[in-house]
Amino acid sequence: xxxxxxxxxxxxxLALHAFWRTLTDPDFAVSVARLQQGDLFAGPVTAxxxxxxxxxxxxxxxxxxxxxxxxxxxxxxxxxxxxSTFSDAEIGGAARVVHEGCRKTLQQHLNIEPxxxxxxxxxxxxxxxxxxxxVRLTGNVVGKxxxxxxxxxxxxxxxxVRLPKLVEGHDVTILAPAEVEL
Amino acid sequence: xxxxxxxxxxDLGTTHCVMAYVDLGLSDRDQxxxxxxxxxxxTGPGAVEDRLVLPSFLYLPHPDELASGDLTLPWGVQPSFTxxxxxxxxxxxxxxxxxxxxxxxxCHPAVDRRAPILPVEAPDEVERVSPLQASIRYLEHLxxxxxxxxxxxxxxxxxxxxxxxxxxDPAARELTxxxxxAVGFNQLVLLEEPQAALYSWIQASDSNWRNQxxxxxxxxxxxxxxxTTDLSLIAVTERDGSLELTRVAVxxxxxxxxxxxxxxxxxxxxxKLAVQGTALDLWQLQAxxxxxxxxxxxxxxxxxxxxxxxxxxxxxxxxxxxxxxTELTHEEVAQTLVEGFFPWVEAHARPAARARTALTKLGxxxxxxxxxxxxxxxxxxxxxxxxADLAGFEGGAPQGAxxxxxxxxxxxxxVFKAWQLAERTLDVLNxxxxxxxxxxxxxxxxxxxxxxxxxxxxxxxxxxxxxGVRIRGGTARSYYVGIESAxxxxxxxxxxxxxxxxxxxxxxxxxxxxxxxxEVGLVVGEPVRFRFFGSSVRxxxxxxxxxxxxxxxxxxxLEEIEANLPAEGRIPGEVVPVRLRAAVTEVGTxxxxxxxxxxxxxxxxxxxxxGGS
Numbered sequence: 001x002x003x004x005x006x007x008x009x010x011x012x013x014l015a016l017h018a019f020w021r022t023l024t025d026p027d028f029a030v031s032v033a034r035l036q037q038g039d040l041f042a043g044p045v046t047a048x049x050x051x052x053x054x055x056x057x058x059x060x061x062x063x064x065x066x067x068x069x070x071x072x073x074x075x076x077x078x079x080x081x082x083x084s085t086f087s088d089a090e091i092g093g094a095a096r097v098v099h100e101g102c103r104k105t106l107q108q109h110l111n112i113e114p115x116x117x118x119x120x121x122x123x124x125x126x127x128x129x130x131x132x133x134x135v136r137l138t139g140n141v142v143g144k145x146x147x148x149x150x151x152x153x154x155x156x157x158x159x160x161v162r163l164p165k166l167v168e169g170h171d172v173t174i175l176a177p178a179e180v181e182l
Numbered sequence: 183x184x185x186x187x188x189x190x191x192x193d194l195g196t197t198h199c200v201m202a203y204v205d206l207g208l209s210d211r212d213q214x215x216x217x218x219x220x221x222x223x224x225t226g227p228g229a230v231e232d233r234l235v236l237p238s239f240l241y242l243p244h245p246d247e248l249a250s251g252d253l254t255l256p257w258g259v260q261p262s263f264t265x266x267x268x269x270x271x272x273x274x275x276x277x278x279x280x281x282x283x284x285x286x287x288x289c290h291p292a293v294d295r296r297a298p299i300l301p302v303e304a305p306d307e308v309e310r311v312s313p314l315q316a317s318i319r320y321l322e323h324l325x326x327x328x329x330x331x332x333x334x335x336x337x338x339x340x341x342x343x344x345x346x347x348x349x350x351d352p353a354a355r356e357l358t359x360x361x362x363x364a365v366g367f368n369q370l371v372l373l374e375e376p377q378a379a380l381y382s383w384i385q386a387s388d389s390n391w392r393n394q395x396x397x398x399x400x401x402x403x404x405x406x407x408x409x410t411t412d413l414s415l416i417a418v419t420e421r422d423g424s425l426e427l428t429r430v431a432v433x434x435x436x437x438x439x440x441x442x443x444x445x446x447x448x449x450x451x452x453x454k455l456a457v458q459g460t461a462l463d464l465w466q467l468q469a470x471x472x473x474x475x476x477x478x479x480x481x482x483x484x485x486x487x488x489x490x491x492x493x494x495x496x497x498x499x500x501x502x503x504x505x506x507x508t509e510l511t512h513e514e515v516a517q518t519l520v521e522g523f524f525p526w527v528e529a530h531a532r533p534a535a536r537a538r539t540a541l542t543k544l545g546x547x548x549x550x551x552x553x554x555x556x557x558x559x560x561x562x563x564x565x566x567x568x569x570a571d572l573a574g575f576e577g578g579a580p581q582g583a584x585x586x587x588x589x590x591x592x593x594x595x596x597v598f599k600a601w602q603l604a605e606r607t608l609d610v611l612n613x614x615x616x617x618x619x620x621x622x623x624x625x626x627x628x629x630x631x632x633x634x635x636x637x638x639x640x641x642x643x644x645x646x647x648x649x650g651v652r653i654r655g656g657t658a659r660s661y662y663v664g665i666e667s668a669x670x671x672x673x674x675x676x677x678x679x680x681x682x683x684x685x686x687x688x689x690x691x692x693x694x695x696x697x698x699x700x701e702v703g704l705v706v707g708e709p710v711r712f713r714f715f716g717s718s719v720r721x722x723x724x725x726x727x728x729x730x731x732x733x734x735x736x737x738x739x740l741e742e743i744e745a746n747l748p749a750e751g752r753i754p755g756e757v758v759p760v761r762l763r764a765a766v767t768e769v770g771t772x773x774x775x776x777x778x779x780x781x782x783x784x785x786x787x788x789x790x791x792x793g794g795s
Contacts, residue, residue: 064229071226077501086502093507097495100476164229165222167254179275179497 027051063172064163068109070175073101077176109162115155124151186341186369188332189643190219191378192324193345193636194358196285197408197441199236199320200636201328204644206341212389214644218633221327223266227252233267234633236323240281240316241269242301242308257330265323274468278303283409284316286437286546289347289354291741294792302545317361325365341369341646343639347412348374348432348658351716352772353741353789359771371691372770373642375635376403376414377429377653379594382638384651386628391651392425394626395590397574400430401626402588404558404607405635406597411436411554413561415586416653417569429655430568431586431718433561438549440475440597443519446552447474447510450518451492454508462494466506469494474510481515482600488512516602524555524606529585529614531559555610562586562614564719564735571721583618592626594634656688660723661772662737663762664713665702681715681737683727685764685772694765697777698726701761704747704776704785707754711790714743725764742790745776762787 006014021028027050069075078098083091106112115134118124126135128145134155137147166172187207193200201219208215220232227248241264243253254260264272273280281300288295290313298310311319328337344367346358355372362370380403384391395401399418405411413433419426448471452462462470473492480490489509496504533551551557562585569575569586591608598604604625612622630637645652662681685695704710717737723729729737747758760776763784767773774787 067226074495074501077499081500081502083502090502090505093491093493094495094502094505096491096493096507097501097505162231164225164231165256167228167230167251169251170228171249176499181275 060166060172061163063175064166065105065109067172067175068105068164069102072105073098073103075102109164110158111160112156112158115157116151118151118154120151120154122151123148186339187335188340189343189640189646190328190337190340191343191345191373191636191639191641191643192321193375193378193639194285194317194320195238195407195635196283196410196439198238199324200234200633201236201324202633202636202640203340204640206644206647209644209649211649214385214641216385216637216640218637219328219331221266221324222256222330223323223327224253224255224264224268225266226268226271228254230256231267236266236320236327237270238265238282238284238320239269239273240265240284240300240311240319241272241276242279242281242304242311243272244279247272255326257326259326263319265319275465277301277464278305279308281311281316283546284313284320286409287313288317288357289350289435290546290793291353292547292793295357296791314357314361314364317358318364321361321365321367325367338366338368341371341643342367343371343373343378343643345373345375345378345635345639347410347435348376348414348429349410349412349435351435351740352661353791355771356789357791359769370769371643371646373639374414374429374432374658375407376405376412376432376594377416378635378638378642379403379405379629380416380427380592380638380653381641381645382634383592383626383629385638385641386630395425397425399589400569400586401427401590401592402562402611402623403592403594404554405594406554407439407595408441409437409439411438411549411557413558415565415568415588416655417572417575419572420574425651427651427653428572429653429658430572431561431565432658433557434718436549436557437546438523438552438554438557440595442548442552443523443597444471444475444478446518446522447471447478447515450474450514451508451510455506458508460506462506463497465497466494477510478515478519478600481510481512482519482602485512485602519600520602520606523552524603524610525553526610526613527553527555527559529559529617530563531556532563533557533560555607558607558611559585559614562588567719567721583620585614585618587615587618587620588623589621590624590626592629594629594631596632598631654690656690656693657685657766657772658687659716659718660687660720661685661740661764662715662717662723662729663702663743664715665700665728678730679713681729681732683723683725683729684762684774685766686724687717687721689764689766691766691770692768695763696725697761697763699761700726700728701759701779703757704745704760706747706752706756706758707749709744709746711742711744712787714740714789716740743774743787744790745785745787747776747785760785 022032031051074097078094116124126145126147188203189206190201190203201221203217203219205215218234220234221236222230222232223236225231228251253264278301287293287300293299295313298312300311300313300316304310325337344358344362346355359372387394395418397418397420401416403414403416414429415431416427416429419428448467451470451474452467455462477490477492480487489511491507491509494506495501498504533553533556535550565586566583593604608625615622644650660683662683665680665682666677682698682700684698689695715737719736758778760778763775763777765773775784776787777784
C-alpha cells in the first residue's frame, strides 16, 4: 500500500491537532504512545476513536454447525480425506452425499438469502451510505457515491439462525462420535 | 374449568405426529387464526431443536449408551427413553431398541395391546413397552412441548382433537382415548383422519368450498400415510337449503403405505448393486431406502428427469472410497411404484388374500396385496349402495353401476408428494367411471399433504362451535353381538351363529341406542365373552335385528367383548339375564353396557384387547 506523503502545511496542522488531542483525550494519548513505540498495528491508530479490541468468537456454535454438517453431510469426512488418489467419478459420488446433506443442514438451520436481489451481471447503483460490510467495492474504486458498477457476486446473508439448543456440559468438540458396533 | 382458548389438533400418526392449533378467541367467522405448533425434540444427544413433525419412534437406550444429560428436554425432564428425531436416528443403528409403528400395533387384533411387547425383537434385558404405553409417551411429549411454549394456556385446559384412522375399530378407538386419558386430556374428541383432511381443504378454500362442490357430489378421500391407507366417502348433501357434508362410508384398515413403497424401491436398487457385486448391510439398506425416497419424489414429480443418482455413504470415515453409487431411472420407479402399487386394474378387481402360513412370526398384519387401486376397487364395489338413502342422490348409484361413483377426489398423505401416484390413481378411477358412462372425478386441490390432518383437526375444533360446516355421518358401521341359536346341537357341526344388532349405522356422538328386546345371560362372578361383529354396508339394520345369514364381506368379526358381573349380593354362578346397550360417547368411542331386567345398575362391557388367539 502506498500513501501520498503529506505536505509541510498539512503536517503542521496535523501536529497541532495531535498535540491538542493528546493533551485532552486520554484514549488518543494511548494511541500516540503506542505509535511512538513503533507498534503501528497494535490497535486502530486512526485519529478518530478509541481503540477497539478484537473480540474472540466463541467456538461453540462453529463447532456445533460443523458437527451438524458432518452428521447430515459427512462434511468433515470429506475434507479430511486425501482426494488426490481418487478419480473424479469417485469424488463426484461422494460429493453428492456431501452436497445433499450439507444443503439440508443449511436449509434447516439457517435462512440464507442473497445480499443483492439483482441478477449477477446487472448494473447496480450504490447510494451514499451503503453498507460497506454487505457490499464490497472492487476494481476502479475512485470518486464519490453514488457508485455504479457491475454485480459480480450477489453475496449471501444469513437472516435467521436456528441452531439446536444444547444441554449444559454437552461436548461440542466431538464432531462425530466414534462408532463401535457390538 | 376454564373456557378453552385454543382448539388443538393432534395427528398421532403411524410414522410421525403433527400438532396445530386454532386460536378460538381471536378467530371470527372465516378469519381463522391457525398455526402449526413447533415440537421441540432431541435431534442429537444433548441437542434440542424445534421441528414441525415428531417422528413416532420411541428408543429405549442402554444405560451406558449415552452421556448423562443427553436426553434432557427443554422442560427439564430427563427421561430414560427418547421419542422423535433422535429416537429414529439411534434406532436406525440399533433397531433392537426401537419402537416403531406403535399405532399399527394398537389395532393389531392378535396381540395384547396393554402388554409390554415392543420392540418385538428386543433382547430380554430391554424393558419393553406396550403399544398403549408407546402412544402415551408420544402424547406426553406433545403435551409437554405445548405447555413449554404456552405456560399461560396449559394443554389440558384446551380442547383437543385427536385424529384416528377412519378404519380404526371400536377397540382401537377406545385404546386411543385411553392413552389420551392417561396423559390427562379431558376435553377430548376423536376425529377420523380423512375427515380432518377434508376440513383442512375446506378451510384452505376460504369458505369458497360451496362453489367447488354441489349437491349430489361424492368426495372420495384417499389418505396414504407412511404406514396405512385410509379411504372414506363423503357425500355433499343438503339441509334447510344449505350444503352439508355427510361421511357415508369408510374403508378397511389397510397396513400399506409410503414406507412399503420406499422399501420396494430400495430392493430394486439393492438388486442393481448386487449385480455389480456389492452387498449391503442393514444400515446401508436403510440409507439406500432414504435415498430412494428422495429419488422417488424427484422422479415422480418432474417427468423431464430421467435418472436420479442414489448414493449410500460409507459407514466409516473414508467417504470417497467407500461410497456406493447407483441410480434409479424414471422407468424403474414407474414400474415399481406406479405399476406395483397403483396398477391399472378393472373396477371389479379385488385384492388377493394369500393364505397365511401357519408359522408366522409375530409381526404386523401388513396388507397381503400391495395394489392400492385394487383395495380402492374393493372399497367402492362394496359401497355401491352407500348413498342410496340420501336425499338429493336420486336413489344412489345409477342403474347397473358395479361400484359407487365418486365425483371428486381429495388426496392426502406424504406419499402423494410423488404426484404421479395421485395422477395414476385418478386415471384409474376415471377409467372405471368412463366404462360405466359416468363423468370423470374432479381433483380437489390445495391440501398440504403432510400437515393437513393436524390443521384440519384444529379447524374442526373451531367448526364444532357452530362456526362452519360440519361433516356428519356418525359411526360408519353397525355393530352386532354373536348369539347362539336355539337349535339343537348336531354332532360334528358348529352351532349356527346368529348376530344381534345392538348399534345401528350412523350413531352420532353423544347418543344412545335403544335397548334390544333380546336378552343374553351373564354369569355372576365370571367373565363372559361374546363374539362381536361390525358391518360397514348394512345401513338399515335396527337395534334388535337378528341376522341368521349374510353375504361374505358384509359382516366382519371384530375382537370379542367381555362382561364382568361382580358377585356382590348375588350367588356366584347365577345367570342374570341382561340386555346390551350401545352408546357413542362425546369423545367418539363406542361404549357397551349390560342392563339387567330390573334394577337401575348397569355394568360396562369391555372390548377385549388382549389378543385372544
